Amino acid sequence: MVSIGIDLGGTNIAVGAVSEEGALLSQVCVPTRSQRPYQDVVREMAACVRETLQKAQLPETALRSIGIGVPGAVDPVQGTVIGCSNIPWHGVPLRSEMQRYFSVPVFLENDATVAALAETVCGAAKGAGSCVMLTLGTGVGSGIILNGRPWNGAFRQGGEIGHMVLYPNGVPCACGRNGCVERYCSATALALRGKQACWAHPDSLILEKAGGDIEGITARMVMDAAKEGDAPALRAVSAFADALALTIDNIINFLDPEIIVLGGGVSRAGAFLLDAVLPRIPTTDRLDPRTLPSIVLAQLGSEAGVIGAAMLQ
Numbered sequence: 001m002v003s004i005g006i007d008l009g010g011t012n013i014a015v016g017a018v019s020e021e022g023a024l025l026s027q028v029c030v031p032t033r034s035q036r037p038y039q040d041v042v043r044e045m046a047a048c049v050r051e052t053l054q055k056a057q058l059p060e061t062a063l064r065s066i067g068i069g070v071p072g073a074v075d076p077v078q079g080t081v082i083g084c085s086n087i088p089w090h091g092v093p094l095r096s097e098m099q100r101y102f103s104v105p106v107f108l109e110n111d112a113t114v115a116a117l118a119e120t121v122c123g124a125a126k127g128a129g130s131c132v133m134l135t136l137g138t139g140v141g142s143g144i145i146l147n148g149r150p151w152n153g154a155f156r157q158g159g160e161i162g163h164m165v166l167y168p169n170g171v172p173c174a175c176g177r178n179g180c181v182e183r184y185c186s187a188t189a190l191a192l193r194g195k196q197a198c199w200a201h202p203d204s205l206i207l208e209k210a211g212g213d214i215e216g217i218t219a220r221m222v223m224d225a226a227k228e229g230d231a232p233a234l235r236a237v238s239a240f241a242d243a244l245a246l247t248i249d250n251i252i253n254f255l256d257p258e259i260i261v262l263g264g265g266v267s268r269a270g271a272f273l274l275d276a277v278l279p280r281i282p283t284t285d286r287l288d289p290r291t292l293p294s295i296v297l298a299q300l301g302s303e304a305g306v307i308g309a310a311m312l313q
């Protein structure tokens, strides 16, 4: 038996057949074209499910379940998408629409939670009883896994670490608060720090990497310039690491998970990111030594969305 995992993104939809051990057997990817009616998107998803099964040479009777990771808020009980940030879906009955094509169970979950589940089942946090994953991308997504299961709170409002307030007088956030984690720990935030560094220091290596185009600066360019010892880039990474370490310190105080996994675009900086962040996390509490969780890089990369969605049950 296999499960299908669907990673619904703002740009692409990835559909994969996943074995019970978490192995990706086949995959199909199509553009989301999210402006069309949701019924059309789901019809194409269903076609992709069939194509994925065919590629893996599996009959439809081998299909156990379909899981869908959604870039936004979902109600897994009702099977609806409450709202998304980059797909214009509000109150979409995604499960019932998908069940027009397949009679197997269909599960929905937030995409960051799905990625955390995948890392816990077969990635960087394999075997951990508790795990928090931070996805440091355009925003900051987060997933909490407790006792092997996703935790989103009693009212589906939990696990929004990206919108915890780090600095009450800080940068305004789209959510209406000021100084959210997302405004300081996302790839977007690091790129912005890089741009600000180049306005003050146009001789920075960051600007050279961007071909002289300040607006073209990405988080990766800032990281790469810092790795080469560029002082403005190192200061930008240092400020970024301060904010990320403070976020992790808060997570430890609040939840004390066994493992914290860092994923998303910024995590591709690898050991350089960990070397910047780890020494900034306090190792004592009220002068007593503190046991820190393992803080590791995500292992599954872009496949986590599909694999984790297939793991939903």
Ligand SMILES: [Zn+2]
Pocket: 162, 163, 164, 173, 174, 175, 176, 177, 180, 182
């Ligand atoms: Zn916010």
